[in-house]
Amino acid sequence: MTIEIGYDDGDIDTNRSSASPHLNDLIAARYSRRQTMRGGIGAMTTALFGFSLLAGCDDDGEDAPLAVSGGLALSATSGSPVTLSGTLPGGTTGTWVQTSGPAVTLTSNSNGIATFTAPTVAADTQLGFRLDAQAGDRTGSATTTVTVRPIALGFNAVPKSLADQLSVPAGYTATVLYRLGDPIANNVAAYANNGSDTNFAQRAGDHHDGMTYFGLADNGIPDYQTGNTRGLLVMNHENITQQYLHAGLPTPAPRPESEAIKEIEAHGVSVIEVRRGTTWSYVQGSSFNRRITPNTPMSFSGPVRGNALLRTRYSTDGTQGRGTINNCANGTMPWGTYLTNEENWAGYFRRNAGDAAVRTAAGRAKENTSLTRYGIPEGRTGNYGWTTVTPADSSSTIFSRWNATAQAGAPADGSGDFRHEPFQFGWVVEIDPFDPNSTPRKRTALGRMNHEGCEIGRTVAGVRPAFYMGDDAQNEYIYKFVSNTAWSDADAGGQGNRLALGDKYLDAGTLYVARFDANGNGTWLPIVFGQGPLTASNATYPFEDQADVLANVRIAGDLLGATRMDRPEWTAVNPQTGEMYCTLTNNSSRTPANTDAANPRAYTDPKLPQGDVVNADPPTNAQATRGNANGHIIRLREAGDRSDATTFTWDIYAFGSGADLNAQNINLSGLDATNDFSSPDGLWFGLRSNITGQATPVMWIETDDGAYTDVTNCMLLAAIPGTVGDGATRTVSNTLTTAANVTTTSQTATRIGKAPGASLKRFLVGPKECEITGIYSTPDGRSLFINVQHPGENGSPTAPSSNWPSQTPGARPRSATVVITKDDGGVVGL
Known part of the structure; x- marks a missing residue:
């Protein structure tokens, strides 16, 4: 007879002579095996393998603990799918429960299998799970861990290309959605x-x-969190490629009315409904569809409304206007409106010789100072010659309004001509995309300039929100507007009167201009009438009131000593840190003599295909680009992380450069073939409604390049940036040789962020002669919309230099919106 020796606490019957087992025998056997397995083998296997193995059976196979395995420990990246796969005996059910770490939602949780999406984390984070199994009254459990890493860019970098095509990474599909000329009404x-x-x-x-996607619910109301298959795309139409709009080359002046009206109407903004079925498409006959053109009625709001500078023959009281033009970047308001921004509007105006004398005689000599500062000197003929049209309707002023020449004998207040029409442009314009009958409002409290974009900072309940803007011209400034009204979370979602909420936050506040100091600090200088040099006694420009200051913020910035930047373009705010990024596209007038810490480079970028030698000095090609040819991206962090702060710290996130340029003084960010770029322009962070906008958000960079187009077409890059101050100080030695072989040198200390490395990759390259611009996604981040602007812009109707997007030989190219999706249905970029 075999005697089993197990755990003995003395309270058992040792009499084995009976044929039938005593109750105590059964209890002892069961208790003995559980204790042995839990205290011995189970502890050993947990230590060695990270899970508990419960096994054993009675002589009759009944009532033994279940053999359960939790599997080996796993690792995953934030946002990726994770499967917990345990092992259970046959006929057993088992479910997983989470025991530690950030909470996740377990799905398909049965038979030892469960799935979840790895949560957003900023650093490696461990999650614990336990698999509980049961069969009748038998139970067992096992544990495992999953280590979640921060998000990473999950694609192979797209190579540089000069092909007439749009290239995206393997595993992605790009579909053309909305092209120049596509009809938006059924008829x-x-x-x-x-x-x-x-x-x-x-x-x-x-x-x-610039572009925004606004999600829609099935019933047509705004749905910003889950509206992933139906929405409104709102986008700017900045300019035109004139030669492709007409049957032949454009008619020279005097221009025919039919051509000019087509060119005017091709500017402005589109609002279109889009839906996702098998693929994305736009809804041609949607009741939401709308075009806003330079002829669409507008209203003015804020401090400049009704001011004499806004009075024209069309709006004698200075409260109304017509249209918006040269709209570049955008802004998306949390209450559900779209900000479109008037950029290079000055070029559309004509101003004849003798105008200055008429204004001076009318007692408005300072208007000459303003017009010249904003780029409308005497002698301008105006883009496209629209003022040369003689309209069929002699009462029409839609062409003559572009002539800003003061008419002798007309009222000095501007109500009898269009001398003040230029003052009606250069503003931020707010549009309600959900109400096609609403009148857009020009928000004058945000100042008048070459508005590139207007991006709201992080909104925090009880803190006054900030709106960040760049003035896109060489040596212009970065601005922010801080509302007088503290943010209320109740205003998010945009279900009520959206333009009234715009009144609340955008019509009263303080406008600031930025000064970047060499020590990495900065100051927001208030642009307020009566403070500092902004007074009626100023000799350069005697300001009359705050409206006059806001209409002439460039002059105010000059007088306040703001830092002149290398063409400030798009602004973007990191939704996690609140840090503001601004693209400084390039600056051909930057020289070694006028570099500064925030704009530290002046050099020569050679054109290799024309016979240049890299870094030759002097360059072998007189067409080489000079100044800060490749641009850079600056960023700042507000003091105390408050949007209403008046001081900040700053550094330069990345310098644009070819990978082959001098690493010591030009390629300062160590770019390589996977991420070198030039002339950053568009800039946007992923949305907080998906993982690309959480913890360590993804930033998208678009280029509008003239310096590196001998090597590649324009592109889109994805980045996971660090934070202000993560790099070091550095001194740049600048040497610039002009076409006349005049060489100047300087040394400039600056502050450079950590080299991007693999956290910056090229995601897309566009077709020939295009700009990549405009970007937004669905709330879930699984559909990314981008715009391809002016492909083939240097061609002609009979010899187009690009055929994109049709690819049919001889076809005229068309600007177009493209939607990009991941073939596996995942979040774009990860």
């Missing part, structure tokens, strides 16, 4: 693309630019 014919098309007030405009 408008398809676009012929041969110059015969008309009625651009009901067609897609040209030069697609």
Whole structure:
């Protein structure tokens, strides 16, 4: 007879002579095996393998602990799918429960299998899980761990390219969604693309630019969190490629009315409904669809409303206006509106010789100072010659309004001509995309300039929000507007009167201009009438009131001593840290003599295909680009992380450069073939509604390049940036040789962020002669919209230099919106 020796606490019957087991025998056997397995083998296997193995059976196989395995420890990246796969005996059920770490939602949780999405983390984080199993009254359990890493860019970098195509990484699909001329109303014919098309007030405009996707619920109300398959795309149409709009080359002055009205209407903004079925498409006859053009009625709000500077023959009281033009970057307000921003509007105006004398005689000599400072000197003829049109309707002023020449004998207040029409432009314009009958409002409290964009900072309940803006011209400034009204979370979502909420936050506050100091600190200088030099006694420009200051913020910035920047363009705010990033596209007038800490480079970027030698000095090609040819991206962090702070710290996130340029003084960010770029322009962070906007958000960078186009077409890059101060100080030695072989040198100390390395990758390269611009995603981050602007802009109707997007030889190119999705349905970029 075999005697089993197990745990003995003395309270048992040792009499084995009976044929039938005593109750105590059964209890002892069961208790003995559980204790042995839990205290011995189970502890050993947990230590060695990270899970508990419960096994054993009675002589009759009943009532033994279940053999359960939790599997080996796992690792995953934030946002990726994770499967917990345990092992259970046959006929056993088992479910997983989480025991530690950030909470996740377990799905398909049965038979030892469960899935979840790895949560957003900023550093490696361990999650604990336990698999509980049961069969009748038998139970068992096992544990495992999952280590979650921060998000990473999950694609192979797209190579540089000069091909006439749009390239995206393997595993992604790019689909053309909305092109120049596409009809947005049911009664408008398809676009012929041969110059015969008309009625651009009901067609897609040209030069697609800044863009926002606003989600819609099935019932048509705003849905910013889950509206992933139906929404409104709102986008700017910055400019036109004139030669492709007409049957032949544009008619020289005097311009025919039919051509000029087409060109005017091709500017402005589109609002279109889009839906996702098998693929994305736009809804041609949607009641939401709308074109806002330079002829659309507008109203003014804020401190400049009704001021004499806004009075024209069209609006004698200075409260109304017509249209918006040269709209570049955008802004998306948390209450559900779209900000479009008037950039290079000055070029559209004509100003004849003798105008200055008429204004001086009328007692308005300082208007000459203003017009010149904003780029409208005497002698300008105006873009596209619209003022040379003689309209069929002699009462029409839609062409003559672009002539800003003061008419002798007309009222000095501007109510009898269009001398003040230039003052009606250069503003931030707010649009309610959900109400096609609403009148857009020009928000004058945010100042008048070459507005590139207007991005709201992080909103924190009880703190006054900030709105960040760049003035896109060489040596202009970075601004922010701080509302007088503290943020209320109740205003997010945009279900009520959206433009009234815009009144609340955008019509009263303080406008500031930035000064960047060499020590890495900075100051926001208030642009307020009566403070410092902004007074009526100023000799350069005697300001009359705050309205006058806001209409002339460039002059105010000059007088306050703001830092002149290398073309400030798009602004973007990291949704996690609140840090503001601004693209400084380039500056051909930057020289070694006028570099500073925030704009520290002046050099020569050679054109290799034309026979240059890299870094030759002097360059072998007189067409080489000079100054800060490749641009950079600056960032700042507000004091106390408060949007209403008046001081900040700053550094330069990354310098644009070819990978082959001098690493000591030009390629300061150590870019390589996977991420070198030039002339950053568009800039945008992923949304907080998905993982690309959480913990360590993804930043997207778009380029509008003229310096590196001998090597590659323009591009889109993805980045996971660090934070202000994560790098070091550095001294840049600048040497610049002009076309006349005049060489100047300097040394400039600056502050550079940590080299991007693999956290910056090229995601997309566009077709020939295009700009990549405009970017937004669905709330879930699984569909990314971008714009391809002016492909083939240097061609002609008979010899287009690009055929994109049709790829049919001889086809005229068209600006277009593209939607990018991941073939596995995942979040784009990860």
